[in-house]
Each structure stands twice: as C-alpha cells, then as structure tokens.
Amino acid sequence: MLFRLFRRASVLSAGLALMLSSSLTLANQSLTAQGWYEKMLEEAPKASYEGIFVHQSGNQLQTVEIVHGQKEGEIWERLLHLDGPTQEVIRRGDDMYCIHPDASVELLPQKGGSPFGNKLMGASRQLTKAYQFRLLGKQRFAGRLVMGLQLVPKDGTRHAYQLWIDQQTSVPLRTELLTIKGQVLERYQFSYFNVQSDFKEARFAPRTKGIELDIASSADVLKTRNRDVLEWRLNWMPVGFVDQTASGHTPKMSARRIYSDGLVMFSVYVENVDKVQDEGTMQAGPTALTVQHKQWQGKTRRITVVGEVPPAMVARIAQSVELL
Numbered sequence: 228m229l230f231r232l233f234r235r236a237s238v239l240s241a242g243l244a245l246m247l248s249s250s251l252t253l254a255n256q257s258l259t260a261q262g263w264y265e266k267m268l269e270e271a272p273k274a275s276y277e278g279i280f281v282h283q284s285g286n287q288l289q290t291v292e293i294v295h296g297q298k299e300g301e302i303w304e305r306l307l308h309l310d311g312p313t314q315e316v317i318r319r320g321d322d323m324y325c326i327h328p329d330a331s332v333e334l335l336p337q338k339g340g341s342p343f344g345n346k347l348m349g350a351s352r353q354l355t356k357a358y359q360f361r362l363l364g365k366q367r368f369a370g371r372l373v374m375g376l377q378l379v380p381k382d383g384t385r386h387a388y389q390l391w392i393d394q395q396t397s398v399p400l401r402t403e404l405l406t407i408k409g410q411v412l413e414r415y416q417f418s419y420f421n422v423q424s425d426f427k428e429a430r431f432a433p434r435t436k437g438i439e440l441d442i443a444s445s446a447d448v449l450k451t452r453n454r455d456v457l458e459w460r461l462n463w464m465p466v467g468f469v470d471q472t473a474s475g476h477t478p479k480m481s482a483r484r485i486y487s488d489g490l491v492m493f494s495v496y497v498e499n500v501d502k503v504q505d506e507g508t509m510q511a512g513p514t515a516l517t518v519q520h521k522q523w524q525g526k527t528r529r530i531t532v533v534g535e536v537p538p539a540m541v542a543r544i545a546q547s548v549e550l551l
Contacts, residue, residue, distance in 0.1 A: 260360035260376045261351050263392055268348065270397035273297050275423040277430070278369070279309070283414040285512030295398075296426045305431045315435050326435045349489020357381055357467030357488050358388070366391055368400045369420040378490065382466060383407060385536055386513070388490050396422060404491070404513050404535060413513035413535070459497050463547035465540060468493075486534075493534025493541060497548060500529045508538045517541040523550040 258266065275296040282289045290309040297303065301320035308314040312328035325333040351360070363375030373391040380387060391401040400420060404413040423430075433440060467488040483496040500520070508517040515538040519530045530548050532541040 258374075260362045261355075263362070263374055263376055264351050264354075264360065264378075267390075267392050267397045267399060268350070271392075271399070272302055274396040274398050275426060276396065276398065276421060277423060278417050278420040280415055280417045283411070283416075284514075285412070287512065294430045296423065296431070298426055298428070303426075303428075303431050305434075307434050313435055315433060315438075317431060317433060317440065319431070319440075324433075324440050326433060326438055330435060330437060332438065332440070349487065353467065353469075353489040354378060357385070357465070358490070363389065363391075369417040371395070371400065371420060373400050380407070384540060385465060385488075386412065386491065393420070406537070458551040460549050460551065461495065461544065461547050462549050463543060465536070465544075491535035493532060493536050493544065495544065495548065496531040496533075497550070498529050498531075500527050503527060508542050510538050515541045517545050519545045521548070521550060 277292075277294045279290060279292050282291060288310075292305075292307040292309055294305045295302070302318060303320075304316075304318040306316040314328060315326040317324045317326070323335045325335065327333065354360075358378040358380055361377040361379060363377050366373050366375055368391055372394045374394060375389065375391045378388040387405045387407060389401075389403040389405065390399040392398070393400050398420070399415075401416040402414070403411050405411055464486065465488070468486045469488075471485045471487060471492075483494060485492055485494045503520045506518050506520060508515065510516070513535045514533060515536055516531070516533045517538070519542075521528050521530060528550060530545045532545045534541060
C-alpha cells in the first residue's frame with residue numbers, strides 16, 4: 228500500500244513538472260532573439276544559483292567558482308579563482324571587494340553587471356544601433372536546455388557576440404566574443420550550474436582565510452587615483468558607443484574615460500610624459516591596445532586606448548583624440 232502511494236505521488240510530481248516545463252517551453256517559443264536578450268536582462272540578475280565556469284581568453288584558461296543571488300533587491304555575488312594563486316571577488320550591491328593573493332582588499336564601486344560579474348550589458352535599444360539580433364536555436368550546456376543568440380555588427384568593423392541563455396533562469400551559460408571571421412577571442416562557459424531555492428548569506432562569505440569584509444579598515448582598502456587631469460575630446464567614435472560618464476563629445480577634465488556599446492568597452496587614457504616611447508598596436512586574446520603620442524603646447528602627451536575591439540579600431544580612436 229505504502230509503495231503504491233509513493234508511486235502515485237511520484238507520478239503526480241512528474242506530471243506537474245512536465246506541465247510546468249511544457250508551459251515554459253510554449254512561452255519561450257514565441258520569443259524573438261531580441262526578446263530572449265531582454266528576458267535575460269530582466270530575469271538573470273534575480274536568479275539564485277551556484278556553479279563553475281571556464282573563462283578562455285586567447286590561449287589562457289581560468290576556472291572560476293561563482294555564487295549569485297539577490298538580497299533586498301541588490302545583487303550579491305562571489306567569484307573564486309580555482310587555478311593558480313587564490314583570488315576572490317565579492318559583490319554586495321554597489322560595492323565590489325577584490326581580495327588579492329596577498330590578502331589585501333581593494334574596494335571598488337560596481338554599477339550593474341552581468342551574471343558573470345564582469346561588465347554591465349546594455350539595453351537592446353542601444354545595441355540595435357550597431358548590432359543585428361539573430362536566433363541560433365536550442366542547445367544543451369551543463370545538462371540544461373539553452374537558447375542561442377547571435378549579435379552581428381552592422382558595420383563589420385567590430386567583433387560579434389554569441390550567448391546561450393538557460394531556458395529556466397535566463398542566465399547565460401555560455402558567451403563568446405568572436406571576430407567577423409568566426410575566431411573565438413573570449414569565452415565563458417559553465418561546466419556546472421545549480422539553481423538555489425533560497426538566499427543564504429553564508430554562501431557569500433570570503434573563502435580567503437582571515438578576511439572580514441564588514442570590519443575592513445581604510446588602511447586595507449586600496450584606491451586608484453588619476454595622476455593627470457587633462458582636457459580632451461574624441462573627434463571620432465564607433466557607432467553605438469557612449470561615454471559612461473557623459474554624452475556626446477563634450478570635453479571633460481578627466482585623464483581616463485570608458486566607453487561602451489552595451490556589449491564591449493574601450494577606455495582612453497591621456498597623460499603627460501617626458502619622451503616618446505613604446506608606440507604601437509597589439510592584440511592579446513579579446514583585448515587590443517594602442518599607444519600613440521601627440522605634441523601639444525610644447526609638451527608630449529601619451530594616448531593609450533585599450534578595449535575589446537579590433538586593433539584597427541583602437542588605433543583610429545587614438546588618432547581622433549584632440550587635446551584642448
């Protein structure tokens with residue numbers, strides 16, 4: 228009798244799970260590529276999960292453990308590097324703590340951010356200025372069903388982007404940055420992904436021994452300061468990119484500025500130097516770097532542009548810098 232009741236309960240449970248899965252599938256079938264992307268932006272930050280993903284940048288591989296959740300409307304996240312020296316990143320709302328191998332703690336402001344905790348992804352209305360959205364179809368990663376999307380640049384001068392979104396949580400379980408010819412420059416991919424039913428603060432505590440974030444003193448916090456403050460502007464910028472701190476080409480008193488098109492970023496840094504040295508353009512994995520110099524009012528200015536864009540683009544951006 229007990230066995231029959233257990234079997235009946237199991238059948239009912241399986242039936243309910245199948246009905247829920249079918250409803251979810253039907254709801255997702257009508258989504259366009261842009262709809263999937265917007266669904267990811269809305270739902271992924273709210274998801275509670277833990278997992279392990281591999282970050283591939285060029286020929287370099289790094290395995291990272293991640294715990295993600297939301298407390299009182301704020302994103303909490305912990306990332307622990309599992310290869311090499313122990314490095315840990317812990318996010319609590321707008322505060323991001325970087326715990327280095329020497330156990331020093333760096334506190335940085337963090338606005339927004341992707342489920343991988345590495346950057347803020349833009350709204351689809353911003354991306355449509357420079358990218359076309361395409362569906363790649365269903366696949367399976369980390370034992371879970373996903374839907375693949377592709378963002379193809381309209382102008383052919385920047386990299387393409389692909390992501391595969393978990394159909395239940397809307398978390399991207401794999402993302403790729405590719406050249407127009409299809410070469411993978413950078414990849415994030417989960418090998419283990421487990422949804423959590425509730426939020427437990429203990430999961431987000433530092434794994435590094437001896438670190439207590441709540442009582443970290445100001446002496447433990449390292450701060451980055453700009454050494455130079457110069458007035459300059461860009462006379463050319465790729466379509467879709469905007470200044471993270473201002474709009475348009477308005478001159479600002481800032482040595483370094485960051486620009487984003489919603490998927491990738493580049494930064495421009497202008498400083499005074501004594502002489503010209505180490506000029507050129509290079510690429511390492513997804514990141515391109517150029518260093519150029521300009522003479523202005525009897526002084527030498529070094530212009531450095533670095534970002535997840537093609538080498539020709541960073542070189543052209545540097546050439547467009549106008550000193551004021």
